[in-house]
Amino acid sequence: MNLQTVHSILLAISYSQAFQYTELAQYVDDHQEEYVEALRDWVAVESDSSNIFKRPELHRMMEMVAQKLREMGGTVELVDIGEQELPDGQTLALPKVVTAQFGSDPSKHTVCVYGHVDVQPAKLEDGWATNPYNLTDIKGNLYGRGASDNKAPVLIAIIRTSTAFMWLYFYISLPQTITDLPVNVKFLIEGMEETGSNGLDAFILAQNDTFFSDVDYIIISDCGWLSRRPALTYGTRGNCYFFAEVEGPKQDLHSGVYGGTVIEPMTDLIGILDTLISPSGKILIPGIREAVAPLSDEEWKMYQDVEFNLDHYKNETGVNQLMYNNKVDLLAHMWRYPTVSIHGIEGAFSDSGTKTVIPAKVTAKFSIRQVPDMDPAVVKKQVTDYLYSVFAKRKSPNSLKVTMVIGAKPWLADTQHPLYEAGKAAVQRVFNMDPDMIREGGTIPIARTFQDVTGKSIIMMPIGGFDDGMHSQNEKISRYNYIEGTKLFIAYLNEVAQIKSTSV
Numbered sequence: 001m002n003l004q005t006v007h008s009i010l011l012a013i014s015y016s017q018a019f020q021y022t023e024l025a026q027y028v029d030d031h032q033e034e035y036v037e038a039l040r041d042w043v044a045v046e047s048d049s050s051n052i053f054k055r056p057e058l059h060r061m062m063e064m065v066a067q068k069l070r071e072m073g074g075t076v077e078l079v080d081i082g083e084q085e086l087p088d089g090q091t092l093a094l095p096k097v098v099t100a101q102f103g104s105d106p107s108k109h110t111v112c113v114y115g116h117v118d119v120q121p122a123k124l125e126d127g128w129a130t131n132p133y134n135l136t137d138i139k140g141n142l143y144g145r146g147a148s149d150n151k152a153p154v155l156i157a158i159i160r161t162s163t164a165f166m167w168l169y170f171y172i173s174l175p176q177t178i179t180d181l182p183v184n185v186k187f188l189i190e191g192m193e194e195t196g197s198n199g200l201d202a203f204i205l206a207q208n209d210t211f212f213s214d215v216d217y218i219i220i221s222d223c224g225w226l227s228r229r230p231a232l233t234y235g236t237r238g239n240c241y242f243f244a245e246v247e248g249p250k251q252d253l254h255s256g257v258y259g260g261t262v263i264e265p266m267t268d269l270i271g272i273l274d275t276l277i278s279p280s281g282k283i284l285i286p287g288i289r290e291a292v293a294p295l296s297d298e299e300w301k302m303y304q305d306v307e308f309n310l311d312h313y314k315n316e317t318g319v320n321q322l323m324y325n326n327k328v329d330l331l332a333h334m335w336r337y338p339t340v341s342i343h344g345i346e347g348a349f350s351d352s353g354t355k356t357v358i359p360a361k362v363t364a365k366f367s368i369r370q371v372p373d374m375d376p377a378v379v380k381k382q383v384t385d386y387l388y389s390v391f392a393k394r395k396s397p398n399s400l401k402v403t404m405v406i407g408a409k410p411w412l413a414d415t416q417h418p419l420y421e422a423g424k425a426a427v428q429r430v431f432n433m434d435p436d437m438i439r440e441g442g443t444i445p446i447a448r449t450f451q452d453v454t455g456k457s458i459i460m461m462p463i464g465g466f467d468d469g470m471h472s473q474n475e476k477i478s479r480y481n482y483i484e485g486t487k488l489f490i491a492y493l494n495e496v497a498q499i500k501s502t503s504v
Contacts, residue, residue: 021429021491028486032479035486036142038068038159040135042117042151043144049095049118049195052086058095058191061117065098065189068158074100074187081199084192094199095191099211103184110184111496112215112456114446115154115222116193119146120471127473141476148468148477153221154189156463156486182497186215190446193222196406197446204446204453212454217419217496220447221489223440224464225481227307230431230488232423233460234413235335235439236447238370240379241406244269244387245363248398253358262358266348268396269362275390276366277340281323281333283368287382288338293372295332302415303328306436316467335439338374342366367406369441376407408445411458419459422495429491430484461492 028035047061048054062078069076077099083091095118103110122132122145130136132145142152188211192198204212225231246265253262277283308327314320324330333339347362349355370379384402391400413420415437427435440460450458463485469475 021487021494024490025430025487028483028490032483035155035159035482036135036137036479038155039142039147039152039482040144042155043135043146044133046133047118047146047191048121049192050121052092055092055095058118059093062095062098062189062191065117065154065158066100068155069098069100069187072102072158074102076100079203081203084198097191097200097203098187098189100187101184102186104214105184106214108183109216109496109499109501110186110214111493112186112188112212112218113157114188114190114218114220114450115157116150116190116197117146117154118191118194119149119151120194122473122475129474132475137479140479142479142482143474143476145475147475148224148464148481149470149475150193150222152477152482153463153485156482156489157219157221158187159486183493184214185493186211193444193446197449200446201449201453204449208453212456215454215456218450218454218456218458219492220444220450220458220460221463222444223442223460223462224468224470225462225466226436226438227309227466229307229433229436230427231436231438231462232415232420232427233438233440233462234415234420236411236444236460237335237338237439237441238374238376238410238448239367239406239408239443239445240370240376240383240404241365241367242383243363243365243401243403243405244272245361245401245403246272246398247361247401249358249360252360255356255358258358263396263398264358265362265398266345266359268391268394268398268400269345269364271394272387272390272400273342273364273366275386276342281339283338283340285340285368285382285386288368288374288379291374291378292337295336299332299336300328302437303331306331306438334441336371338371339369340366341369369443371410372412374410376404376409380404380407408443409448409452411444411447411451412439413458413460417457417459418499419457419496422499423459423461423492425495426488426492429495430487461488463488 042064045057045061045064046054047058049058066076066078078096079099081094081097084094085091122128124131130143135142135144135147190197190200192200223233246269248265249262275284283289308331310322310327310330314322322330324333343365345362345364347359349357368379370376387402388400424435427433447458450456463481464470465478465481468477
């Protein structure tokens with residue numbers, strides 16, 4: 001969108017210092033197809049950060065983000081954040097981080113919008129009904145990898161907060177003169193979130209006294225609603241991810257020739273994995289449950305007020321029985337209690353067929369989602385000490401090696417902060433209802449890094465729907481969420497501009 005186009009938009013808007021939400025909302029509705037086409041262009045880029053062979057696509061994606069911000073009139077930089085060391089010892093250039101700035105008036109609040117444009121792997125043969133990299137509109141849903149996580153939210157933030165919202169306020173005496181933004185807006189967009197945000201922590205530390213020095217608030221939109229009701233997110237669980245490797249024979253063995261003569265690594269591994277969690281979901285590692293902050297009466301009330309249907313959740317999940325039978329218990333164990341999940345076993349035979357092999361080395365991959373008041377360093381020691389003690393009791397000649405490869409902390413915000421009051425007001429304006437106040441069971445590590453390093457106040461503003469299938473087959477975002485989410489960002493930044501400076 002060029003400045004001539006913007007000027008024509010301005011002529012259609014009443015010249016006033018009042019917030020012109022109705023006119024802007026109508027403009028958004030009238031230009032839906034342009035926004036969908038912009039998303040189509042981005043979804044077409046296979047920016048899979050887990051696949052090193054897709055790294056050129058990831059670099060191209062970051063260039064596209066930078067170009068979009070330049071088109072909007074921002075001051076844009078592509079910042080080199082170093083290299084990624086691969087398991088074989090080789091190094092690979094990390095995708096550059098994109099930063100941008102719109103406005104620098106010290107008398108106004110400065111908001112930093114964070115997002116990412118890398119995606120999870122996706123292939124048609126995984127079970128997609130459509131090409132995952134060709135945005136497909138079916139009955140009002142826009143299907144494509146990254147459509148909901150996180151390309152649509154990033155586009156919403158860039159295109160709308162950097163165009164329509166920039167030109168909302170005018171001088172009454174000089175109606176054709178554009179004034180400054182009611183807030184200053186900065187952007188931080190990365191390309192490695194899906195694989196742990198490599199290099200971003202160091203960037204934030206290095207930029208704390210420069211890029212972040214004048215930032216008052218940070219907005220993250222990298223999560224979804226819990227139901228059809230709009231939501232504001234105020235907490236996430238952390239993640240401690242472990243490898244447990246059991247090694248025995250020097251090579252794989254034929255089970256007919258050697259079965260019954262050797263103690264098999266797979267048997268040892270399955271045995272120790274079975275000691276992590278009970279069938280009812282109780283974590284068996286000493287010290288884990290004892291560290292969890294107790295559920296307060298206020299939290300219980302908040303969970304009770306959330307719109308959430310157990311039967312619908314069960315149907316969507318495709319299970320016959322859930323771990324808990326009431327809403328509060330289920331939400332609490334989804335959001336603010338830890339859990340153990342076993343993700344897979346590397347080295348085990350997993351192809352179709354009937355290969356009769358005894359694997360020489362197998363590695364289990366499991367994680368513990370952690371919550372306040374758990375600490376990754378303590379969890380690491382608790383897990384490793386426990387598994388080594390369990391393994392020792394087996395008296396196996398095989399060897400065990402336990403390592404923690406991710407140690408992301410949980411994040412929790414104050415729901416009484418003016419940022420959340422502004423969020424509630426924006427949701428009321430756009431959707432004519434109060435938002436659900438929710439937590440996220442997943443992990444967004446950068447939220448805690450922002451909190452710890454910058455000390456800034458943070459809000460998570462979900463745009464995606466509860467049924468978007470993030471990370472799964474047939475990921476989508478509905479037109480409704482995409483377009484109404486556009487209006488929400490516009491309304492929200494106006495509300496943030498009204499926060500009194502004493503509340504910063």
